Amino acid sequence: MQAHEDGAESTVTQAMSASAPGPMTALAKRARLAARTLATSPTSARDRALWAAAAALREASDTILEANAKDLAASTAKDAFRDRLTLTPERIEAIARGLEDMADLPDPVGRVLEEWTRPNGLRIRRVATPVGVIGVIYESRPNVGADAAGLCIKSGNAVLLRGGSESLHSARAIHAAMQAGLRAADLPEDAVLIAPDADRKHVAEMLGASGLVDLLIPRGGRSLVERVQKDARVPVLAHADGLCHTYVHAAADHGMARRIVLNAKMRRTGICGATETLLIDAAIAPTLLPSIVADLAEFGCTFKADAAAREIVPTLPAATEQDFRTEWLDAVLNIAVVDGVDEALDHISRFGSSHTEAIVTADEAVANRFMTGTDSAVVMWNASTQFCDGGEFGFGAEIGIATGRFHARGPVGVEQLTTFRYEVVGTGQVRS
Known part of the structure; x- marks a missing residue:
């Protein structure tokens, strides 16, 4: 009864053997440069981008609905799976409000998670930092692209999106609104990038993008998630089933x-x-x-x-x-x-x-x-x-639900999209 990632997972192993880099590698390199700028951007700029993206979504509502109508006309999905694909004015408004809710959240970047002083006088603190570049592979839900982009902007991460073929037109229309928000805040558009089309090879290229993509989050059916977990050369944060x-x-x-x-x-x-x-x-x-x-x-x-x-x-x-x-x-x-x-x-x-x-x-x-x-x-x-939803937990939205034991569990919001570094401050100490 699971939805499937339009056959992409069935070609992952073969496609990963290709030696020539494809378009996703080029996009990941651009995202990596943008991530450096976003990580050091002021809170106010990232919040402005989210407010502006919410406004752009509302302004483009008719365009987004037209794009969604194309996806629905081409889709063979039924019942619950068709509901996942469907956008309405109310759902677009909910996506926009979710972005505004994210903007109102405290900045997760730069939080001092813990600090202490050693007997030798060294002061040590653990500080929250962005993960870097996050790859999100999702299927029929168009709202995932907006939620993922918003959460990544708020947490100082660049995001590389690959939606399924069923939601291609909707995903691209939403992506345009997210980039409009970044432009309005004078932040790099490359902080939110999307695959140019629904080519199945893009998934495999993202799975092998070690050194360019820091974390992969698959959102879709069990087949997709299990294959990503099996074949990825990049850390994966996901759940396979919601039983x-x-x-x-x-x-x-x-x-x-x-x-x-x-x-x-x-x-x-x-x-x-x-x-x-x-x-x-x-x-x-x-x-x-x-x-x-x-x-x-x-x-x-x-x-x-x-x-x-x-x-x-x-x-x-x-x-x-x-x-x-x-x-x-x-x-x-x-x-x-x-x-x-x-x-x-x-x-x-x-x-x-x-x-x-x-x-x-x-x-x-x-x-x-x-x-x-x-x-x-x-x-x-x-x-x-x-x-069990990021918005209901007060996260503004969520990029997925994690059921693993490491890094994050449950709804993954802005705080869960950070890692940390240690900062050590001394007064001239040397180690004996």
Whole structure:
């Protein structure tokens, strides 16, 4: 059920063997020069660029919608995947507001993360710095280009974008607005560059751009992400699946549980924070599960249920083990009845992808057990998993969700797009 990167991942290995540098190498070199200027630019200039880009997006709204209409006309995507591709005036306005929210954030560059003085008098501090050049490979969501560009501008990084063929016209129209913002702030346009077309070789070239691209962030289906993680010669920050779970504990408020599960599954089924599996406690399943199923069915949801759930609601289709491993990105919900929080955690450990999990309960001790018992990047108590989003976390937007163990986890915003250096200040000390 995953969207695929229009076949690009299938040619990565072959294309990487080509010796002649292509257009992405040239763009990466330009981005690297721009990154040096952006890294030392004042906060006010980067914020002006974001405000100006937001204004440019609004001014170009009709042009962007026309470009998006071309992409939609050529696309064969359906349902949730088509929704990802679709832009509306409201969504363009939301993108613009996201850029303005980023501008209002504190500058992540130059933050003193920690400082201390050694017994010999040396003063040491760790200071946040930009990563450098960030490559973003994404598929059908046109807004990813604007979010990525905005976050990189704010954090002093240059960005090299490669969108999928499905969103090519939309991505280029949005890119023009982002560069207009940079021009208005007297910052280099090369801080935000985009692949000239949808040629599949551009992906492979970015994967091999060690020394030019400092970090790769793939945004797309599992096939794309796994191949990028496998073949990249550049550090990768990504998640492959969004297998999110909501566990309704025996001490849950029934009305709250129904509202949260409905929102977590059906608000937008095609996002990675959508709940794919409902775990419901055996103690309350007989009274609560039929209501939850009816709530979701009214909005077009279908189901895959284990044997215990089907004993309670006999009309539910049977689930296979593979169903519980599937990120549906659609109006399909897996259901399993579990006997307590530990069994819920065991299920998540077996089938989850370390993305986002939620518990609904009035029992604080159980909530704490659940939140400390999972290794997922985001854990929620009495809230919808659809809140796993950079804008909802106060990041303005996010460039992706990271489920790895290093550098960043969860929604990746401006602070997560910085690294650090150590600054050491002495008074003439020499080492014996």
